[in-house]
Amino acid sequence: MKKLLILLASLISILIAGNIYNRIKIQNIFDEIYYTGAGATNEPFEKPRSVIENIPNIESQVYYLSSISENGEKITEERYQEDKLPNNMIGLSTTFYSKKKELTINVSYSITSTVNLSMDNTYSVSKKTLSQTLSFFDTERAGEILVKDKNDVQTYSATYNISEKQLTEWNAQGVNQLFLEDWVSVYPSNYSPENLGNVKIKTQW
Template sequence: MKRKIIGILVLAALALSAGIYYHYASQPKNIFDELYQEMKANYLGENIFYQIKDTKIKNYKIYDKDMNETDKFKPSIEYPDYYLNDHNPNLRITFNLYQKKGLNIYFEKHIDSKVTMIFNVRYMTIKKYLNTKISLINSNNYIDNESEVKSYLKKYGITTKDLDGYYDKIVNQKVLKDWCSIYDSKFSPTDYGDVTVKTQWENW
């Protein structure tokens, strides 16, 4: 009888420990986890992202390799261009809820009438890793070769400090500031939390 009671107590303790561990593991470790978890939990219903003025929340259907429709969606938050300015259009956030779990923040920066920089800020939930890369479009030609990108930036006098400023203006001062205005975040645009942050240009 005592062994049975002890066995039950051990199982109960293990279950409690597992529950505590799961609760801790599922808690957001950084501000990007917060965005991801909120969208994942509520993308098919009313979520708090609708509180961001004039943004459009869309769920794009996912198709398999044979182009058959699945029951999966890729949520997206799209900002109107007039929220920014003529030099920073096409700001959007897309959420990857399945294999490549995470989110991407995309925005553009016009250098001149022909050349546009594209920023891709990618967050991976499992690795807690945020990486920003840039590419260019020049007269409809897509350029992502790093040496070519650097050459263009040098030609137009764009420094790594400028790139940091473009990132800060959109990611911190717009996207994350908006998030903190609608959600009681544990983090802030100046304190991301537990995340490794890298940019393509940090060692240029």
């Protein structure tokens, strides 16, 4: 009986320690997404699979970043099928960078027949920070990036009559209203698109 009580006490201690560790490690909805997706292989006949794959209209792709070292970083990308996206939105994807411990949610829009707008939401696991940046691309010049700094952002936004409010709304449409809504529908999240948890957001536009 004494040994049984010791065993039960040990199991309870392990469970309590695991719960405390998870609370420290996972402090917001982006931590949930990163730790669930970064460890997934997304390759045929391999486990575990990414929870994100349970979202309808999602396609997975695994590729490698070139590196001077022998082993380049394996990158996992989950992308929505373009024909299932709202009007003017031409891309919505999540990309996991395991070595940098980062997650990027990208939302792209068609501004004109030759210019696209790309909005990156890059989450740093270590800093608990979501950095929001954007670029304009010229599709007629091999996708040349037109934005180099914040002044360029303001110039091109004014050129195409896009307000800061519109940029925020477009980004939220892809990240909060679409992807995060889908995320909480396939994962028992402790957070929501309205309650992101402990995360600092830095918007650079």
